[in-house]
Amino acid sequence: MMKKRAVFLDRDGTINRDVGYPNSYNMVEIFPYSFAAVRKINRAGFLSVIVTNQSGVGKGFIEEKNLRDIHRNLRLDFAKQKATIDAIYYCPHYEYAEIPEYRKACACRKPNPGMAQQAVCDFNIDTAKSYMIGDKAEDILFGMNIQATSILLLTGFGQKSISKLKEKGVEPAYVAETLKEAVDWILRREKENP
Numbered sequence: 001m002m003k004k005r006a007v008f009l010d011r012d013g014t015i016n017r018d019v020g021y022p023n024s025y026n027m028v029e030i031f032p033y034s035f036a037a038v039r040k041i042n043r044a045g046f047l048s049v050i051v052t053n054q055s056g057v058g059k060g061f062i063e064e065k066n067l068r069d070i071h072r073n074l075r076l077d078f079a080k081q082k083a084t085i086d087a088i089y090y091c092p093h094y095e096y097a098e099i100p101e102y103r104k105a106c107a108c109r110k111p112n113p114g115m116a117q118q119a120v121c122d123f124n125i126d127t128a129k130s131y132m133i134g135d136k137a138e139d140i141l142f143g144m145n146i147q148a149t150s151i152l153l154l155t156g157f158g159q160k161s162i163s164k165l166k167e168k169g170v171e172p173a174y175v176a177e178t179l180k181e182a183v184d185w186i187l188r189r190e191k192e193n194p
């Protein structure tokens with residue numbers, strides 16, 4: 001069976017504005033260009049998979065059922081725009097979480113590869129032929145940990161992340177202003193290296 005390829009996407013600061021810890025869907029403000037960007041990912045034959053650290057659950061800012069509700073609505077809104085989000089994986093854990101059941105250093109919190117490993121099991125993905133797009137240093141390191149090509153966005157925490165990555169001697173494959181620009185870069189790269 002042929003392995004699939006994915007574009008892994010961070011959520012806050014990448015697809016939507018980072019407003020801290022949204023605990024209901026009406027606090028989620030999707031960047032207007034995100035719909036077209038995901039449509040392009042779909043059309044290019046990639047899976048579009050969101051991987052998001054959601055320590056707000058462990059910190060008690062949002063209940064897990066509300067988070068799942070946000071994600072269901074997010075996927076519905078994209079579907080209405082003919083854009084498919086194939087899956088959303090989240091990590092609710094945090095080593096210093098207020099809520100004991102979520103208090104742990106886990107393998108699924110980015111930059112650890114746990115969420116991608118789950119996606120590989122669920123969808124048979126070849127991560128080395130996939131991409132990761134996000135605005136935080138953790139996103140770029142996550143991409144590197146799964147051997148994907150990592151793209152840093154300047155939306156959200158992008159500017160701060162550049163210096164963080166420099167300190168670690170890490171360089172993303174590309175730095176893009178927005179998700180739209182990142183996806184366009186992927187499509188150009190794919191054309192040049194089929």
